Amino acid sequence: MKKNILVIPGDGIGPEVTTWGKAVLEQIAKGFGHDFSYDEALMGHAAIEATGNPLPDETLEKAKKSDAILFGAVGHAKYDNDPSLKVRPEQGLLKIRKELGLYANLRPILLFDELLNASSIKPSILKGTDILFFRELTGDVYFGEKTRSEDNNTASDLMIYHRYEVERIARKAFEAAMQRRKRLCSVDKANVLESSRLWRETVQQIAKEYPEVQTDHMFIDNAAMQLIKDPKQFDVVLTANLFGDILTDEASQIAGSMGMLASASVGESTGFFEPIHGSAHDITGKNLANPLASILSVSLMLEIGFGLKDEAKVIIDAVDQVLKEGFRTNDIADDTTNPYKVLGTKEMGQLVLK
Amino acid sequence: MKKNILVIPGDGIGPEVTTWGKAVLEQIAKGFGHDFSYDEALMGHAAIEATGNPLPDETLEKAKKSDAILFGAVGHAKYDNDPSLKVRPEQGLLKIRKELGLYANLRPILLFDELLNASSIKPSILKGTDILFFRELTGDVYFGEKTRSEDNNTASDLMIYHRYEVERIARKAFEAAMQRRKRLCSVDKANVLESSRLWRETVQQIAKEYPEVQTDHMFIDNAAMQLIKDPKQFDVVLTANLFGDILTDEASQIAGSMGMLASASVGESTGFFEPIHGSAHDITGKNLANPLASILSVSLMLEIGFGLKDEAKVIIDAVDQVLKEGFRTNDIADDTTNPYKVLGTKEMGQLVLK
Ligand SMILES: CC(C)[C@H](C(=O)O)[C@@H](O)C(=O)O
Numbered sequence A, B: 001m002k003k004n005i006l007v008i009p010g011d012g013i014g015p016e017v018t019t020w021g022k023a024v025l026e027q028i029a030k031g032f033g034h035d036f037s038y039d040e041a042l043m044g045h046a047a048i049e050a051t052g053n054p055l056p057d058e059t060l061e062k063a064k065k066s067d068a069i070l071f072g073a074v075g076h077a078k079y080d081n082d083p084s085l086k087v088r089p090e091q092g093l094l095k096i097r098k099e100l101g102l103y104a105n106l107r108p109i110l111l112f113d114e115l116l117n118a119s120s121i122k123p124s125i126l127k128g129t130d131i132l133f134f135r136e137l138t139g140d141v142y143f144g145e146k147t148r149s150e151d152n153n154t155a156s157d158l159m160i161y162h163r164y165e166v167e168r169i170a171r172k173a174f175e176a177a178m179q180r181r182k183r184l185c186s187v188d189k190a191n192v193l194e195s196s197r198l199w200r201e202t203v204q205q206i207a208k209e210y211p212e213v214q215t216d217h218m219f220i221d222n223a224a225m226q227l228i229k230d231p232k233q234f235d236v237v238l239t240a241n242l243f244g245d246i247l248t249d250e251a252s253q254i255a256g257s258m259g260m261l262a263s264a265s266v267g268e269s270t271g272f273f274e275p276i277h278g279s280a281h282d283i284t285g286k287n288l289a290n291p292l293a294s295i296l297s298v299s300l301m302l303e304i305g306f307g308l309k310d311e312a313k314v315i316i317d318a319v320d321q322v323l324k325e326g327f328r329t330n331d332i333a334d335d336t337t338n339p340y341k342v343l344g345t346k347e348m349g350q351l352v353l354k
């Protein structure tokens, strides 16, 4: 198979972890005889520094021409500490999601048995959990109009949904549910928000096309609680952009660490694959970041982006193997971990490669 | 002390649990020689059924004249299943919050040692947790303008904050932090939302008035994760209406169950005291609801509303005692609970009274 892959390392630990994602991709290509070519581009703070623009035109053009994108992370403490800065790293990420029409963000909660103890949640509660989140990614309060009053004393963001936006992601989520345990939980705040009422109505409508799927609706506050209380009750979870952002980060505790979770954003054409963790400037450059989320992003690229199931499985098995042998990065180590088996980014990356 | 208390039982399990909150209040009044008088009023679905209005004028008038309000819950499955209904129970609750100027919702996460095992989170992670949430309650996307397009295909809610709204709740939260461990974490989504940037700027400004308080800012997605990963890191958490709704429900898992958490809403005058749980129509009328959140709401009324610390403590001690003796309602029972000590609403209420 011949594919053009664009690598966008981004900021913070982005470059460190993406190095290992890419290395795994190269190895898979070699092993399975695929012809993958690579290009690289800037985004986020790195791009602002170099060009003044968090998403340079050149990056967007390369992105549109590629078959898949492997992304790291964006963000920088400077902007977090100064909310008045007008040009911000995250704008690059939001713009590329919008420009590429990446409306569906898939976040599988993959639970490696070896990491059951790494979580703050009891193993008995976690065991058997298998959730696939569908987070809407190009609408909601993320993209609605923003205002700041003249006197600087009032600020707003419009939380807005169009029916077609809900329909298209709902269909994707129901299709996925049909391939899984045939349960779907849609999360909203329909008891307060008009946009959530449109969301709920629309999901109820689409649900009729999938009578085999058992559909539930849950309020976001309750969902945030149920996810911790009894995660096994969920199969496919469908939700809006903001609620999905919150729930999936929370759900990372099920997998033991943010450092283990990958996501696939798909929609109109090119797929976009990234760890769900952020730029983590506090540990940047210290060889402490967990490269597994980036490596698992590559397995999502192979499976969801290119339909290469066997190749994807080889990666997951390799990760599983390394964990079985007791190796951990800092974020997934626990009291029972042999301290000699706690590895840096590089060492963990190399082990998975082997 | 002479006080007028308005009881609004509301919907679902509201009436069941409020009965016990009120009974405890009466007992305290008797024991300490206070002169509390009571009135009752309708809100939510119950009020819609009786008057067509989720917050009848009569209820609002009584509320304004009272010294404190003991509230149960609102909500009904009928409205949850039909997002197109225009008159909804929750409107009553939102309107009374706004009309009474209840802009600060305090939600203490009170952790009874006896319930450490009732949580899905590991006891070692929980032990020592003591968080006080300040949730803004009369602004945000809850109260911004709502629209629905003519063709019914687009819906929106305006997420909006004014500087004074952030300032007044921030001051209350910083004052509380000064009385506690002097740490405050403000939660927002300033990397994406303009209203969050105003929020963050304003909190940074107010923080200067409290140099002794160690102030942090966290994004909501990260906060939802950190709350489960390491709840002990938090002292006072300050956040907006929507984010506070989500985080405090999630945090209920720290206390073992929603059925244990009470909240106090304060602002311009009359205080409003309620369990954080909802109407729970699935268990309504089955003598299954946990009355402790309502009983603990009464202790908040006594302490925060009336400044009666000793009286408040008597209630907390009584709850502690009952838990120490091994008694539980269904929601807080675990594998180690003696099945004969799992009680109904009524029996638990009676025990605390004793
Ligand atoms: C960096 C930020 C803009 C982004 C988001 O909020 O979508 C991130 O948290 C994510 O979940 O991908």
Ligand SMILES: CC(C)[C@H](C(=O)O)[C@@H](O)C(=O)O
Pocket (backbone or CB within 6 Å): A191, A192, A221, B074, B075, B090, B093, B245, B276, B278
């Ligand atoms: C019932 C609902 C409107 C309410 C809210 O969202 O504020 C509830 O969830 C709460 O937290 O008090």
